[in-house]
Amino acid sequence: MPRHITSFSNDTVKRLRSLREKKARRLEGLFLAEGLRIMAEARDVGVLPEIVACAEGDLHPLAAEIVAQAEAAGAEAIVVPDEIMAKMSGKDNPPLLLGAYRQPRLGLADLDRSTSPMWFVAEKLRDPGNIGTILRTGDAVAAGGLILVDDSADPYSVEAVRASMGAIFTQKIVQVPWEPFLAWLREEPGQLVGTSLQTDHDYLDPTYEQPCFLLVGNEQAGLPDAYEAECDLLVKMPMLGRADSLNAAVATAVMAFHIRASWR
Amino acid sequence: MPRHITSFSNDTVKRLRSLREKKARRLEGLFLAEGLRIMAEARDVGVLPEIVACAEGDLHPLAAEIVAQAEAAGAEAIVVPDEIMAKMSGKDNPPLLLGAYRQPRLGLADLDRSTSPMWFVAEKLRDPGNIGTILRTGDAVAAGGLILVDDSADPYSVEAVRASMGAIFTQKIVQVPWEPFLAWLREEPGQLVGTSLQTDHDYLDPTYEQPCFLLVGNEQAGLPDAYEAECDLLVKMPMLGRADSLNAAVATAVMAFHIRASWR
Numbered sequence: 001m002p003r004h005i006t007s008f009s010n011d012t013v014k015r016l017r018s019l020r021e022k023k024a025r026r027l028e029g030l031f032l033a034e035g036l037r038i039m040a041e042a043r044d045v046g047v048l049p050e051i052v053a054c055a056e057g058d059l060h061p062l063a064a065e066i067v068a069q070a071e072a073a074g075a076e077a078i079v080v081p082d083e084i085m086a087k088m089s090g091k092d093n094p095p096l097l098l099g100a101y102r103q104p105r106l107g108l109a110d111l112d113r114s115t116s117p118m119w120f121v122a123e124k125l126r127d128p129g130n131i132g133t134i135l136r137t138g139d140a141v142a143a144g145g146l147i148l149v150d151d152s153a154d155p156y157s158v159e160a161v162r163a164s165m166g167a168i169f170t171q172k173i174v175q176v177p178w179e180p181f182l183a184w185l186r187e188e189p190g191q192l193v194g195t196s197l198q199t200d201h202d203y204l205d206p207t208y209e210q211p212c213f214l215l216v217g218n219e220q221a222g223l224p225d226a227y228e229a230e231c232d233l234l235v236k237m238p239m240l241g242r243a244d245s246l247n248a249a250v251a252t253a254v255m256a257f258h259i260r261a262s263w264r
Numbered sequence: 265m266p267r268h269i270t271s272f273s274n275d276t277v278k279r280l281r282s283l284r285e286k287k288a289r290r291l292e293g294l295f296l297a298e299g300l301r302i303m304a305e306a307r308d309v310g311v312l313p314e315i316v317a318c319a320e321g322d323l324h325p326l327a328a329e330i331v332a333q334a335e336a337a338g339a340e341a342i343v344v345p346d347e348i349m350a351k352m353s354g355k356d357n358p359p360l361l362l363g364a365y366r367q368p369r370l371g372l373a374d375l376d377r378s379t380s381p382m383w384f385v386a387e388k389l390r391d392p393g394n395i396g397t398i399l400r401t402g403d404a405v406a407a408g409g410l411i412l413v414d415d416s417a418d419p420y421s422v423e424a425v426r427a428s429m430g431a432i433f434t435q436k437i438v439q440v441p442w443e444p445f446l447a448w449l450r451e452e453p454g455q456l457v458g459t460s461l462q463t464d465h466d467y468l469d470p471t472y473e474q475p476c477f478l479l480v481g482n483e484q485a486g487l488p489d490a491y492e493a494e495c496d497l498l499v500k501m502p503m504l505g506r507a508d509s510l511n512a513a514v515a516t517a518v519m520a521f522h523i524r525a526s527w528r
Contacts, residue, residue, distance in 0.1 A: 129393065142504035167506075242434055243430060254518055257522070258525070
């Protein structure tokens, strides 16, 4: 049975609250997911929280089920008043359920590129919303996962988890510097595809090979020249207006859906 | 010459600050754009701010040029210390330049559908970032504009303007209830295309007509059945993973780029 907690200074409350900060997430190896929808997604793929907090009052039957399963698996469960829920979630209108989940912390050796024809690789993404949205798109195109190259925003931040709409629990995520990524990439077949302004290759023309590693650059700066030079294929998306770039998550999705369509 | 202001309670400072709120934007008919990049975009398409604020110290030559042009066109210009810039922009790391621009406030009668083969129509979008990102995509595919149907987030909010990366100044924006939109749509040729889970039509198969009006539904609920029923074409994007939807701005972009490609 969940313990009833009414103090803001309770250790579990403080611990959950701390997970809004990157430093605490890194130290604890945990991350927050908020709301029944995403927590049900996690449960449906066999992932349960290690700590779960629910609001006072009657729980939704599905929420009660998740709490019971989490407790049976050894999780700590607490019930807290709305004010504490609001404090933990940073929202005036807090979720009825939130959970702290273990970060898988995978390395390149944990990826089996034969499991999917498409993988996303992103360089120095700064916006956690973009990372979450790319994960969500990855689920839609059955990508194998997202390799975050160099120093990116935290894919386990609350904003990224929320934007992923549950894909944080299904897409494999690896964080790694460029050089080891490149060494790993070249160990086996795999086509590295970058989008660039410095090419005349229209994105509709080439034949995309499998597995395809789709490389996305930083929101402001795009891909460094040295990274473009390593691509097996550079393509350009036509920009018909005044701007010369798309939102990073949008560009990734347009490319991914086109490549998927080209394979049909 | 810009006036030097050091008081938080100065009327112009308070007025600029107030434009972070929807109510003030509606009352004043103005909106904020922050930073040199987007304000240079505006200037390059002939749009100048009615009020402009710059940080103390040497101005970037391009910023100085914009300020001078705005003043010559009758704008009020002020120079303020960093603390006031931070207060007005809501950022610890404030921009060096910000401006208040007039909202065009167009109606359907201001749209000439023959000027573009593609138009975006969005229903009850809640996330201003999505609206801005859709405007940015609209620029990339040379869409004519964005028609916001029913009650949407404010396209002139700071988040939407920022995500638009300048497209707020080039894409035509109309806010209108569904019924008058539909009546206007049917006055002349135009194919209304919706994405839906309730169809077997794959998005790659149909012939898209010009002008095409691409209809995007609310982030949570998608399109109401009654709105889907009005579509000339309903298509489905394949979802290969667990989720049944994409981010609204992502779905719009994937469809728009595919339709553009299908016309080549």
